Amino acid sequence: MSTQHLLSLLVENKPGILTRVAALFARRGYNIESLAVGTTEIEGVSRITVVVSLDGQPLEQVTKQLNKLINVLKIVELEEETSVARDHMLVKVRTDSSTRSQxxxxxxxxxxxxxxxxxxxxxxxxxGNTAKCQAFLKVLEPFGIKELVQSGAIAVSRGSKSMSEKVIR
Structure with missing residues (x-):
């Protein structure tokens, strides 16, 4: 049985770090469902948000390996109940005068x-969350989806604490 995990990594914004992170997952045979990367509020630090599916394998092994990467500053697994996650998509839908209003x-x-x-x-x-975006696509399917582009999930923990509070630059 496959379970999904949402990981948030703070990394130094250096060339090749994304390749090394993705390669680590690939070497372990883990399937990355979603990947999003962007800068943070700290200069020189980026956040990588990864949704990974694991087939009965413990997440601990991959997080230990990620922590060994020199440019990885911090890793947090975000739980659904204690975080806010969103996907973003652009969808091109076929319409004509009879279907546009629908x-x-x-x-x-x-x-x-x-x-x-x-x-x-x-x-x-x-x-919206993944479920909302998937439900929206199901509603649009009968009209004909001509093109779809979707970001990876982005997420932050709920509350006032910041993942980057203890990252010293």
Missing amino acids: VLEAVTLFRARVIDVVSDAVVIEVT
Whole structure:
């Protein structure tokens, strides 16, 4: 049985760190479901958010290996109950004069946003948890999804504590 884990890594913003992190997962045979990287509030530090599926294997082994990487500053597994996670997607949906109003109704229901409209398609932006984004795609499927791009999950812990508080630069 496969279980998903959401990891947040603070790393030095150095060339090759993303490659080394991804390679570590690959060497262990772990499937990365989602990967997002971006700068943080600390200059020179980036955050890598990884959603990884593990088939009955302990997460502890991979976190120990990640901690051995020289540019990794901190690793935290974020639990669903104590964190906020969001996906972001752009979806191009086929529309015509008879289906456009139905697509726009779905946009309103899911609190999404129309970004671009042309005669035969609409580009929609949606942000939310993974379940919301997947449900939105299911609603749009009958109209014909022409193109889809999705970010990896991004997440932070709830409350006032910051993951970067103890990272000294």
